Structures are given as C-alpha cells and as structure tokens.
Amino acid sequence: xxxxxxxxxxxxxxxxxxxDFSELFxxxxxxxxxxxxxxxxxxxxxxxxxxxxxxxxxxxxxAYAYTADTSRQALLDTARAAxxxxxxxxxxxxxxxxxxxxxxxxxxxxxxxxxxxxxxWLRDAAQxxxxxxxxxxxxxxxxxxxxxxxxxxxxxGVLAYDRRPRTRILVQAVASDGNQAxxxxxxxxxxxxxxxxxxxxxxxxxxxxxxxxxxxLHAKDCPSGVFPVVMDGGFGGVIFHEACGHALEATSxxxxxxVFCGKLGQKIAADCVTAMDDGLLPGEWGSIGVDDExxxxxSRTLIENGILKSYMVDILGGRRxxxxxxxxxxxxxxxxxxxxxxxxxxxxxxxxxxxxxxRTMGDGxxxxxxxxxSVNPLTGEFxxxxxxxxxxxxxxxxxxxxxxxxxxxxxxxxxxxxRVGPKMWMxxxxxxxxxxxxxxxxxxxxxxxxxxxxxxxxxxx
Numbered sequence: 528x529x530x531x532x533x534x535x536x537x538x539x540x541x542x543x544x545x546x547d548f549s550e551l552f553x554x555x556x557x558x559x560x561x562x563x564x565x566x567x568x569x570x571x572x573x574x575x576x577x578x579x580x581x582x583x584x585x586x587x588x589x590a591y592a593y594t595a596d597t598s599r600q601a602l603l604d605t606a607r608a609a610x611x612x613x614x615x616x617x618x619x620x621x622x623x624x625x626x627x628x629x630x631x632x633x634x635x636x637x638x639x640x641x642x643x644x645x646x647x648w649l650r651d652a653a654q655x656x657x658x659x660x661x662x663x664x665x666x667x668x669x670x671x672x673x674x675x676x677x678x679x680x681x682x683x684g685v686l687a688y689d690r691r692p693r694t695r696i697l698v699q700a701v702a703s704d705g706n707q708a709x710x711x712x713x714x715x716x717x718x719x720x721x722x723x724x725x726x727x728x729x730x731x732x733x734x735x736x737x738x739x740x741x742x743x744l745h746a747k748d749c750p751s752g753v754f755p756v757v758m759d760g761g762f763g764g765v766i767f768h769e770a771c772g773h774a775l776e777a778t779s780x781x782x783x784x785x786v787f788c789g790k791l792g793q794k795i796a797a798d799c800v801t802a803m804d805d806g807l808l809p810g811e812w813g814s815i816g817v818d819d820e821x822x823x824x825x826s827r828t829l830i831e832n833g834i835l836k837s838y839m840v841d842i843l844g845g846r847r848x849x850x851x852x853x854x855x856x857x858x859x860x861x862x863x864x865x866x867x868x869x870x871x872x873x874x875x876x877x878x879x880x881x882x883x884x885x886r887t888m889g890d891g892x893x894x895x896x897x898x899x900x901s902v903n904p905l906t907g908e909f910x911x912x913x914x915x916x917x918x919x920x921x922x923x924x925x926x927x928x929x930x931x932x933x934x935x936x937x938x939x940x941x942x943x944x945x946r947v948g949p950k951m952w953m954x955x956x957x958x959x960x961x962x963x964x965x966x967x968x969x970x971x972x973x974x975x976x977x978x979x980x981x982x983x984x985x986x987x988x
Contacts, residue, residue, distance in 0.1 A: 528553050528555070528676075528678040528688070529553060529597060529602070529678070531624055531680075531686065533599055533602070534551055534624075534678075534680045534686070535621055535624070535680075536599075536603070537549075537551050537581065537602045537603060537605075537606045538550075538551060538606070538621040538680065538681065538682045539618070539620065539621055540603050540606040540607050540610065541581050541582075541583045541606040541607070541609055541610050541682075542583070542610065542618045542619045542620075542621070542682060543607065543610050543618045544583075544610040544611065544613050544614065544615055544618070545585060545613060545614070545615020545616050545617050545618065546583040546584060546585045546610060546613045546615065546619070547584060547585050547586070547619060548583070548584040548585075548681065548682055548683070548842070549581065549582065549583050549584075549606070549609075549610075549621070549681060549682045550581070550582045550583075550584075550679070550680070550681040550682070550820065550821075551579060551580075551581055551602075551606075551678075551679070551680050551681070552579060552580045552581075552582075552677065552678075552679050552819060552858070552861055552865075553578075553579045553597060553677065553678040553679075553861070554576065554577065554578060554579070554675065554676070554677050554860055554861040555575075555576075555577045555675075555676045555677075556575065556576045556577070556673060556674065556675040556676065556860065557573070557574070557575050557637065557673075557674050558573070558574050558575075558576075558671065558672065558673045558674070559572070559573050559637055559640075559645075559671065559672050560572050560669065560670070560671040561642060561645045561646060561649065561669065561670050561671075562649075562667070562668070562669035562670075563646070563649045563650070563653060563666075563667070563668050563669070564665070564666070564667050565653075565665060565666060566650065566653050566654070566657070566666065568646060568649075571642055571645075571646075576860055576861075577595065577597065578593060578594055578595040578596075578597065578860075578861040578862070579593065579594055579597050579602060579605065579861055580592070580593035580594075580605075580858075580861040580862065580863070580864070581593070581602070581605050581606045581608075581609045582609060582864055582865075583606075583609045583610050583612070583613050584613075584842070584843065584846075585613045585615055586846065587843065587846050587847050588613065589613075589843060589864065590609045590610070590611075590612035590613050591609060591864040592605045592606075592608040592609040593605065593861050593862050619682060621681075621682040621683075621684070622682065622683055622684030623684055624680060624684055624685070624686035625684050625685070625686065626686045626687075626688075627685070627686070627687040627688070627817060627821070627823065628687070628688045629687070629688065629689050629816030629817060629823075630676070630688050630689060630690040630816070631690060631816070632690065632692075633674070633692040633719055633720025633721075633722065634719065634720055634722040635720045635721040635722045636674065636692065636720045636721075637672040637674055637692075637694075637720060637721065639721070640672075640721050645670050648670060648696070648724065648729045649668045649669070649670055649696075649729070651729040651730045651733070652666075652668045652696070652698045652729035652730060652732050652733035652736075653666040653668050653698075653733060654730070654733070655729075655730035655731070655732075655733030655734050655737070656698065656700040656733035656734065656736055656737040657700075657733075657737075659700070659733070659734050659737035659738060659741070660702065660737060660741045662702045662703065662704060662740075662741050662744060663700050663701065663702055663737050663740065663741070664701055664702065664703045664708070665700075665701040665703075666698070666699065666700050666701070666733070667697075667698075667699040667701075668696070668697065668698050668699070668733075669696070669697045670694075670695075670696045670697075671694070671695055671696075671697075672692070672693065672694045672695075672720070672721070673691075673692070673693045673694075674690070674691075674692045674693075674720075675690070675691040675692075675693075676688075676689075676690050676691075677689050677690075677691070677819070679817065679819065679820065679821035680821065681820070681821060685820075685821040685822075686821070687816075687817040687821035687823075689815060689816040689817050690816075691718065691815060691816075692718065692719055692720050693716060693717070693718050693719070693812060693966055694716060694717060694719060694720060694721055694723045695714065695715065695716025695717075695723075695812075695955060696714065696715065696716070696723075696727070696729065696732065697712065697713075697714040698712065698713045698714070698729070698732045698733050698735075698736045699711070699712045699736060700712075700733065700736040700737040700739075700740045701740060702737070702740035702741045702743075702744040703744070704744060707744070708744070709740050709741075709743040709744040709746075709929065710740055711735070711736040711737060711738065711739030711740030711741075711742075711743065711914075711915070712736050712739070712914070713732040713733075713735050713736045713739075714954075714955065715727060715732070715954075715955065716812050716955035716966075717810050717811065717812055717955075718810050718811050718812050718813070718814045718966075719810045739896070739914070739915050742915065742927050743914075743915060743927060743929045745927070746916075746926070746927035746928050746929040747918070747926055747927070747928055747929070747985055747988065748928065748929065748930050748983055748984040748985030748986075749892065749913075749916060749918070749928035749929065749930050749931035749981065749982075749983030749984070749985050750918070750928075750981070750983050750985045750986060750987055750988055751981055751982050751983045751984075751985070752980075752981060753978055753979070753980055753981070754890065754891035754892055754978070754979070754981050755888040755889065755891035755892075755975060755976065755977050755978060755979075756891055756892045756893075756894060756933065756975070756976045756979050756981065757884050757885055757888060757891070757892070757893045757894065757919070757946075757973060757974070757975045757976075758894045758897070758971070758973065758974055758975075758976070759893075759894065759895050759896065759973050760948075760950070760951055760952040760953070760970055760971050760972050760973060761896070761952050761953060761954035761969075761970060762896055762897045762898075762914075762954045762956075762969060763894060763896075763897050763969075763971055763973075763974070764872070764873055764874065764953065764954070764969035764970040764971040765897050765899075765900070765911065765956070765969045766897065766900075766909065766911055766933065766937075766940065767802060767872065767873070767874055767937075767969070767971060768869065768872050768956075768958070768967070768969040769900060769901075769902040769909060769911070769937075770902050770907055770909040770935075770936070770937025770940065771787075771802070771907075771937045771938070771941060772804070772829075772869050772872045773869075773902065773960070774786055774787050774907060774937065775787055775829055775835075775837075775838050775839055776838070776839045776844075776855070776866075776867040776868065776869070776960075777838055777839060777840040777841055777843075777844025777845065777847070777848060777850075777855075777866075777867040778841075778844060778866045778867050778868075778960065778961060779905070780838050780844070780848065781843075781844040781847035781848045782847070784905045785905065786905065786906060786907040786936075786937070786938050787835060787838075787938070790835050791835055791836070791837075791838070792834065792835065792836075793834065793835055794833050794834055794835075795830065795833065795834070795835045795938060795941060795942075796830050796833040796941035796942060796944065797833055797941065797942055797943070797944045797945065798832050798833045799832075799833075799877050799879070799944060799945070799946070799947045800830055800832070800833055800874060800941060800944050800947065801828065801830060801831050801832060801874070801875040801877075802828075802829045802830040802872070802873065802874050802875065803826060803827065803828055803829060803871075803872070803873055803875055804826075804827045804829055804839055804855070804869055804870055804871065804872045805825075805826040805827070805870065805871050805873075806818070806824030806825065806826070806854060806855075806870035806871060807824050807825060807826055808871050808968075811871050811953065811968055812871070812953070812955035812956075812966050812967070812968045813869070813870040813871040813872075813955070813966055813967045813968040814870060814871060815857075815870060817854070818841075818852075818854045818855060818856040818857060818865075819856050819857050819858045819865040820841060820842050820852065820856040820865055822842075822852045822853075822854040822856065823854055824854045824870065825853065825854045827839065827853055827854075827855070829872075830941075833941075837853065838850070838853070838867075839853055839855035839867045839868070839869065840852050840853045840855055840867055841855060841856035841865060841866050841867040842856065843866070844866070844867050855867045855868060855869070855870070856868070857870075857962060857965045858962040858963055858965070859962060859963025859964050859965055860963065862963075863962045863963040864962060865962050866960070866961055866962040868958065868960060868962065868965055868967070869958065869967045870967060870968070871953060871967070871968040871970070872967065872968065872969060872970070873951055873953060873968070873969065873970035873971055874947065874951070874970070874971035874972065874974060875947075875951065876947070876948070876949050876950060876951045876972050877946070877947025877948060877949060877972060877974075878947070878949060879946040879947055879948055879949070879975075880948075881948040881949075881950075881972075881973045883946075884946045884948070884973060884974075884975040885919055885922060885923070885924070886922040886923075887922060888919055888922060888975060889919075889921065889922065890918075890919065890920050890921065891918075891919050891981075892913070892916055892917070892918060892919065892928070892931060892981050893916065893917040893918075893919050893924060894913045894915075894916050894931070894933070895915040895916065895917065896913070896914040896915040897911055897912070897913060897914060898911065898912035898913065898914040899911070899912060900912060900932075900933075902937065906936065907936040907937035907938045907939070908935075908936050908937075909933075909934070909935060909936070909937060910932060910933075910934050910982075911932060911933045912931070912932055913931035913932065913933065915927075916928045916929065916931045918988050920988060925988060926988065928983065928985065928988075930983050930984050930985070931981060931982065931983050932981070932982035932983070933979055933980070933981060933982075934979075934980040934981075934982055935979050935980055940976055940979060943976050943977045943978050943979065944974055944975065944976055944977075945975055945976075945977045946973075946974060946975035947971075947972055947974050948972035948973035948974065949972060950972050950973075951970055951971060951972045952970055952972075953968040953969060953970030954968065954969055954970065955967075955968055956968070956969055
C-alpha cells in the first residue's frame with residue numbers, strides 16, 4: 528500500500544477547499560476465472576486491479592474521484608480534484624491515525640493453485656452432471672477466486688487494513704427432451720481460498736444440478752392463486768434480502784425511499800421472525816473485517832421477535848439520519864464511492880418442525896430453491912421466480928412444478944410468516960446497487976408463509 532505519512536498528506540489535500548471529512552481507499556485485487564462449456568475449456572483469465580479513490584464530504588454533500596495511479600503526485604491530484612467540487616473556506620487537519628489491521632491470509636491461496644487443478648475440478652463436475660441422465664444436453668461450469676487487499680483511512684484518524692479472499696464454483700446443467708429445456712444449478716462459495724474444496728465435492732455438485740434440471744423437465748405447470756408457501760433456506764433468503772434488506776439500508780431510508788422509514792421500535796414482522804446482518808461470520812462469502820469506510824464489521828440485529836431494531840448505516844447516510852455508522856458501507860472497487868450495503872443477511876433459526884410445516888399447510892407450494900426477481904424498496908413490492916418447486920396437496924408433496932413465481936409486498940410477507948425452522952443455511956450471491964456489485968450471503972431456515980400470491984400457468988392439481 529502506501530506510507531502513513533503520504534496517506535495523511537492526501538487527506539489534507541482533500542480538505543483544502545473546506546470539506547469537513549476526507550477519505551482515502553486503496554485497493555490491490557487479484558482474480559482468476561476458469562470456465563468450461565460442454566466439457567471444453569472456454570476461458571482462463573487472470574486480472575489485477577490496483578488503484579485508489581478519494582472522497583470529500585461537507586455536511587451531506589460529497590465528491591469522489593479515483594485513479595489507477597497510486598504515485599504520490601497522482602494521489603494528490605486526485606484528492607484535489609475531489610476537493611475542487613466542494614466549494615468552501617478553510618481547511619481541516621486530519622487526526623492522527625489509530626491502526627486497525629484485520630488482514631488474514633487464506634489457508635490455500637490462489638497463487639498456490641494451478642489451472643490444471645482448477646480444470647480437473649470443473650471436469651469432475653461436468654462429467655458427473657452429464658453421466659446423471661441422457662437428458663442432460665449441456666453443461667456450463669466455472670471456478671473463480673478473488674483476493675482483495677485494501678487500505679482505508681480518513682480524516683477522523685481511521686487507518687484500517689483488510690484482506691478478503693473469496694472462492695466460488697458454479698455448475699449448470701441443461702436437460703432437454705427435444706421440445707423444451709430446463710436448467711439446474713449449484714453455486715457454493717466461501718470467504719476463503721482453495722481450502723473451500725476440503726469440504727466440497729465438485730462431482731456431487733454436478734449430480735445435484737443435473738437432478739434439479741431433469742426433475743423440472745418433467746414437472747407440471749404450477750397452479751396460480753393465493754396459497755401457503757414453504758421456502759427452504761439458502762437462496763430462499765433472497766426474498767428477505769431483496770424485499771426487506773434493501774429497504775433497511777440507509778441508501779433508501781435516509782432519502783425517505785423505504786417502506787420502513789421511521790419504524791424503529793415498531794412491529795414489522797411476525798413474532799417468530801428475528802433477522803440479522805452479520806459481517807463477522809468466519810469464512811462466509813459476505814464477511815469483512817472492516818467495511819469500506821474502515822468501520823469495524825459487526826453483527827447487527829435488524830429485526831428481533833418482529834420488532835424493527837436497526838438500519839444498516841454508512842457515514843453519509845448516518846449524517847442524513849443523525850445515526851452512527853454500523854459497519855455497513857461497501858463498494859465494488861476503488862472506482863465506486865461507498866454506501867450502505869448488506870454482508871451476510873439472514874432470518875435467524877427458530878424452533879418449528881420443518882416437516883410439520885408441510886403436514887399442516889394443506890394445499891400449497893414448497894419452494895426448494897429460489898431464482899432471481901425484482902423489488903421496489905419504496906413499496907416493498909416484489910416478484911421472484913422459483914427455480915425448483917413442488918406442489919403440496921393435503922400436507923403431502925404431490926409432484927414437482929415449474930414456472931412458479933412469488934408475488935407480494937415484503938412488509939406483508941414478514942407479517943405472514945408463521946413457522947421458522949431450527950436450521951439456517953446460506954447461499955452466496957452478488958448484489959448490485961449504487962456502489963456497484965458486492966458479494967453478499969442470503970439465508971434462512973425453512974420457513975412458512977401462511978398466504979402469498981403464487982403465479983403459474985397450470986390448473987388445479
């Protein structure tokens with residue numbers, strides 16, 4: 528990175544036109560990606576991103592500038608370019624630094640891994656998927672790793688270092704009967720190096736993806752209407768992430784663009800719902816030592832027994848809301864100014880029997896795996912696809928169904944959750960927002976929503 532004396536000089540230059548806060552973010556990131564289609568290597572790439580960004584605040588106004596050149600002169604020029612957008616008088620003096628170093632090296636870093644080994648793992652996954660069924664017509668597999676190293680300092684005296692290794696494998700299998708096709712996928716990832724594969728079998732992932740694809744190929748069209756829905760953990764947590772999590776970020780709340788504005792201390796969910804955002808979970812995909820403003824990461828209770836307890840707040844959002852930052856500020860890389868974002872966000876474990884949820888639900892949908900969707904944070908309205916679903920009739924699973932969508936409003940769904948199971952699990956994803964795309968985990972135990980709109984093309988089953 529750079530010497531502390533230079534960092535202090537850059538922060539001072541950023542304050543020359545009257546700003547009341549300055550921040551310097553430096554990044555050095557290496558990444559590898561290998562992908563394979565139909566059993567053949569399609570791409571093998573290495574990249575390195577190195578640069579810095581300078582932000583200046585004056586009240587709730589800010590300016591941001593960045594550079595790929597981290598020489599002394601380039602950093603000073605970048606600081607003064609940001610400062611030039613903040614008209615004012617006087618200049619503040621940065622506080623002495625207090626160092627917070629939370630860098631942790633991966634057990635098996637990417638530098639120790641060869642492409643031959645990466646390709647061998649991908650071939651294992653692709654071959655296992657292909658061997659599962661003659662209906663598997665295509666496989667797409669990829670393996671990626673990222674090792675991000677950051678230095679963050681600001682005029683309040685913060686100087687923090689963090690290292691964020693992440694590794695992820697994606698396996699997709701396409702099943703076809705000649706007239707139609709369905710895709711199954713598995714994509715586990717962790718905040719670690721290649722020790723990920725100590726507890727992960729690529730061939731098993733291939734079989735699971737292929738099984739999901741062939742199951743959905745022979746599924747019936749899902750009925751439509753208002754039904755109870757049981758949702759599994761992992762990607763099932765994407766509904767909470769999208770329909771509720773974004774509406775609890777200061778990015779939305781501080782501007783009055785959230786359905787949860789002004790509701791701290793109020794009941795917004797069923798009594799059985801407790802929800803967390805925890806950036807400290809060891810080795811998890813969304814975990815960070817410090818956020819991208821240098822604030823130490825932490826575990827935050829967002830909702831406790833149905834009561835809204837906290838928002839996710841960055842420095843600028845905190846100024847607008849008169850609240851302290853919560854270690855929730857993130858950015859894709861040095862070319863983005865930071866804002867409030869999620870880390871590992873999940874509904875906490877409850878005490879309800881997962882099988883009882885099905886036995887007592889009557890007729891409805893069991894969503895084993897969720898797909899993508901869209902949400903409006905201001906209204907909470909959402910629409911999500913179900914990747915793998917099963918129709919439940921009289922409390923028993925009847926058959927697989929495809930084409931299901933879940934439609935509703937996040938704040939209404941939270942109040943309609945009537946069961947929360949005891950085992951929570953998470954799934955990795957990439958979340959996009961105004962500060963770019965960042966790695967986040969979504970999760971929950973198996974839960975039941977007593978009533979929700981289910982969209983589908985099928986009739987009664």
